[in-house]
Amino acid sequence: MSDDQLKHALAELAMAHRDQLGGLMPLLHAVQKQYGYIPEICAATVAPVFRLSTAEVDGVISFYHQFKSRPQGKHRVQICRAEACQANGCRSLEQFSKDHLQLDYGESSDDGLISLDSVYCLGLCSHGPAVRVDDELYVQVDNEKMTRIIRELTS
Ligand code: FES
Known part of the structure; x- marks a missing residue:
């Protein structure tokens, strides 16, 4: 266009x-x-x-951070960083995910496949760290689980 x-x-x-x-x-x-x-x-x-x-x-x-000024990836990975998920270790999951994807929050992969964002509470507080990928929710996400999630998105 x-x-x-x-x-x-x-x-x-x-x-x-x-x-x-x-x-x-x-x-x-x-x-x-x-x-x-x-x-x-x-x-x-x-x-x-x-x-x-x-x-x-x-x-x-x-x-309003929901408005994006750049094209987003095909898949949107959001990591909850609200308090309950912080208490359950989301900070180390965040760092692992950023390193693994080589993306910071608000960025998308060069191939346009994945965008990485934070989110504040997905309503799964007692099962954190919580992650949303597109419309799918994941609970108790550790580095290993995040690796599997990313692998599924990229395969
Ligand atoms: S604080 Fe993470 S889901 Fe509520």
């Missing part, structure tokens, strides 16, 4: 949310859902529709 086509599509989406109360947030969710991330030209394209500045829209995008 060319930049012009993308701009046009984003403007159409913005117009569809323009009259909605607090329409910017639903619009950004719609953009994220459609493209998997918020393209760089989004803020400048949609800001006038909502009578906002580009900086204001950029501020909203960067404030």
Whole structure:
């Protein structure tokens, strides 16, 4: 898709949310859902529709960490780093996973297969460390289990 086509599509989406109360947030969710991330030209394209500045829209995008400014990997690996999982050893799992994948949080592998992110509580607190891979939940994840999970994603 060319930049012009993308701009046009984003403007159409913005117009569809323009009259909605607090329409910017639903619009950004719609953009994220459609493209998997918020393209760089989004803020400048949609800001006038909502009578906002580009900086204001950029501020909203960067404030909410669920909005991604880069394309995400095919599979999203999220490690819970909230308190209960910390008490169960998620910090060492985080470091192991980052080293194993050679990714930091918010990054995606060069082949576009895996994105690594943190998450704050998956509701599995007594069974941590907890991990979500796409829509699948894993509990009591140690380094060995994470190695298997990653192997399945990459094979
Ligand atoms: S603290 Fe990790 S699942 Fe709740």
